[in-house]
Amino acid sequence: MLLIDHFAYNNRFTQVHPGEKALFFVLTMSVCLFLPSLSTSLAVTLLMAGVVVLLAGIPWKFYGKLLLVPGSFLIIGLVAVAVSVTREPCQFLWGTYLGDYAVGITKAGLDTAVNLFFRSLGAVSCLYFLSLTTPMTEMVGLLRKLRVPALVVELITLIYRLIFILLEMAGQIYTAQSSRLGYRSMRTGFTALSQLILSMFIKSYRQSQNMYDSLVARCYDGQLHFIEDKRNWSLCHVLVIVAVEAVLAAWALYAGGIM
Amino acid sequence: MKKTLLPLINLKYSTLALLYSLLVVLAVPENAYAMHIMEGYLPSTWCAIWYLLTLPFFILGLVSINKTVGLNPKMKMLIAFAGAFAFALSALKLPSVTGSCSHPTGVGLGAILFGPAVMAVLGSIVLLFQALLLAHGGITTLGANAFSMAVVGPFVAYGVYKLCRRLRTPLWLAVFSGAALGDLLTYLTTSLQLALAIPDATGGIPASFTKFAAIFAFTQIPLAVSEGLLTVLIFNLLYTY
Amino acid sequence: MRKYIIEARELVYQYPDGTNALNGLTMQIKEGQKVAVLGANGAGKSTLFLHFNGILRPRQGQILFDGRSMDYRHRSLVELRKNVAIVFQDPDHQLFSASVLQDVAFGPLNLGLDKNVALAKAREAMRQTEIDTLSSKPTHFLSYGQKKRVSIAGVLAMEPRVIIFDEPTACLDPRMVDKTMDLLHRLNKQGKTLVMSTHDVDLAYSWADYIYFINGGQVAGEGTPREVFLNRELLAGCGLKQPWVLEVYRELIDSGLLATTAPMPDSKETLLELIRNASPGAAGVKIRVAQ
């Protein structure tokens, strides 16, 4: 159902220590945010695309589609930032008048918008690297090591598992409804959808009760104890990561300077 | 030299951005207009500020959950289910027939059922999952998104609901107003966050806020209404059983 | 010869994560027949069924309904789903309305029928499945067996020509299994084509007119029950066993307790009758003849 999740468990980095992946994510993201410039953003985007597609082995078609996911937000944002509305006369690269108001694109607005666009793309690439190569079960381990409160880690663990139970349930109900022509038209579709959500709500409530019983049957005392496979840091990996980040940071300083 | 080249480069990059936009429109027409600020959209300072502003509410929520669970241990499972439910709603690419697909957030329902503090925790976790599993929102912008969706939304929904109850309005109206206003305030907060981080080149923060709010209104006002209706439906059902 | 009502030609289907679910599967179902589809979990049965009413669309190959190839346009899909209905395995995920009547009427209402007509069809379906008394009950308070019957009624109310049952007897107690199989027999008598997947070789053996074995997304074997179940290699390859009726029959023949001319039994009842008729006297005669 969730393909990002699928690839997180099926890529060439599954045996790499999650800490190393997190380190790479954090450092690259920092360069992207603290040393922002067009060329830095592009470099980060390309670096991450290379790592994810060539090294981790995620199909490039899927990665390409993924890059389009935040598209609608980006476009809206881009328009909002680039376009200015003003009463005062102003230097527009392109513009028109609507009554008293001038609507148009200023050079400053365009600069901001384009910078923003590529910074976002770079940052999103970092996020994708993390989510496509690091299974959630290992991220939970990381959170624990970062001293996130036990209750939060516990909720994350439970919610992550339950998400898939609910999605499967929703998928089955949706299929059953479609095969009885539930989404044939707007009108029937709305009825069917509200029924789906309602019945999912009731069923998930009941399932939460059942699951609680089954946990208690195994001596659950209100606290999850965690256990995980030991995995060793690889000095070689860390050195490569640090070297790559150093080059990246140097490039960022040279090309963009500190903002 | 850099200065003189910049407009040219920008032109090239603008074309790139435009090309990308075209691709988005062609390739993912059913793309949801999720109201999460995406990764990298806020500068680092604002990321930190919103994280810090969310933190006290998050801690308050943890304390509140601990208290609830202490009284009834079964509640932990139920709270987890509510979180998974909220996520599942946002992950379903549901009615391709109904045109634009809206994402009910479930924030209002959760706030009325569990209290707004609990939702600060639950909402933040759901946002984390949305960033990691659905590529909606981001890690650096998690603080900002949590503030609008998991703090402002629930507290407004809860406050409006309580106020309506005190004014002795019918239950359905209280639930509806709570859920719908919660959604509206969430989206206004998001617009404000964006405006603060990216002021308009000529009109500053107010102009920027007006622009963002106006653009998002197209998707967010219908969503607020449908969210209100759906919450009423679920609430009625809960009362029946 | 009866014509084919559903045909699947060289279906290939891949899940989004890249695993192949169907690998060039070809199947032909004659109108009015009772067809059983057997295979291990994950062999591709459910995926196949979802192709039969257009929920899934094959990557390659085609589905033919009533001789016409599916084109997956809105109108054809509505037509197909009206005529080919699926009763899913888990009734919990098939019922989604507040009351039983509402759930059963869901399909007919979606067909765009008048409310009264739809309700009448729903009531008739509930009569056939013997759940008339449950009409106003909320669906989530029903027992498992009741839910199963409601889910069948919801499909019957659409009056489809083909009904597909995904493991209709799973998790039911023996009495409910009998009732369900009775219902299936009655539906077939009314002229409906039935397709059923099951893990129960004994049930399939005595129920089906025709049997398909599915393995790895392909048809591993097909034929009438008596043909396919004699092929032990095929059975072992699909992780299935011989029906016990056949096993006992063969043992009886091999050990000479039954004459080699005794016809192959098609159910427990005929086997028991064979044994009854082969009473000592008869057996004695045969032995003497043989000696």
Place this chain on the structure above:
Amino acid sequence: MRKYIIEARELVYQYPDGTNALNGLTMQIKEGQKVAVLGANGAGKSTLFLHFNGILRPRQGQILFDGRSMDYRHRSLVELRKNVAIVFQDPDHQLFSASVLQDVAFGPLNLGLDKNVALAKAREAMRQTEIDTLSSKPTHFLSYGQKKRVSIAGVLAMEPRVIIFDEPTACLDPRMVDKTMDLLHRLNKQGKTLVMSTHDVDLAYSWADYIYFINGGQVAGEGTPREVFLNRELLAGCGLKQPWVLEVYRELIDSGLLATTAPMPDSKETLLELIRNASPGAAGVKIRVAQ
């Protein structure tokens, strides 16, 4: 005589909505036995099982473990749940973690064991259930059969003395049923007491040492498989059938193909052997003697 490890005495339990689930049910389970509990859906089996490890508390009556009556204090509950474990029917209700290892180690960790000890126990349980290779896969990518095995491993890792299986073979394909039953045999060999509910009379007949029939929240009949399954009235009352092994055996005896002295078979294999040994020669001799 072996002592009783679990006793239920006159249990009465009412659901919150007022329906009676158990009506004075009394049951005694001997240590090391394999006990099958049969009954229609809704007869009260699952409710009974939830009493066996203290999830539900009876309104009247009592549960005894190892001869001591349950007092439902925290310490006794932990003690009981450590020793009596349930494998629930739907593995999705039992698996709470996406990490298989985490889920299997859940029980031992709750018992307060050291992490390394818990890890060792989890690994041993995963070895026994043959899921060692799944350890790094998330729960939601597993097939139904694999989930089932993980849920069994999670219970084994606690090393309970009694394991209760709620319909362990439901929805599994024949190959997985065999594997599961093999595992159950091995566990019993290790000295564990096993209680299983099932709808499959054939399975119960050849597997169980002792059988309980439940009907309407009460014990409707009990005894060894050969005793209880001969009582046709009792079977009909509980909505159950005779195992086919018995039916065929009786028919063979009645028609004289088998000598009346032939021992009652306890499984398909022994029945087939009986038939094989009653080959024409032997039958011929018997017939002559009889005449």
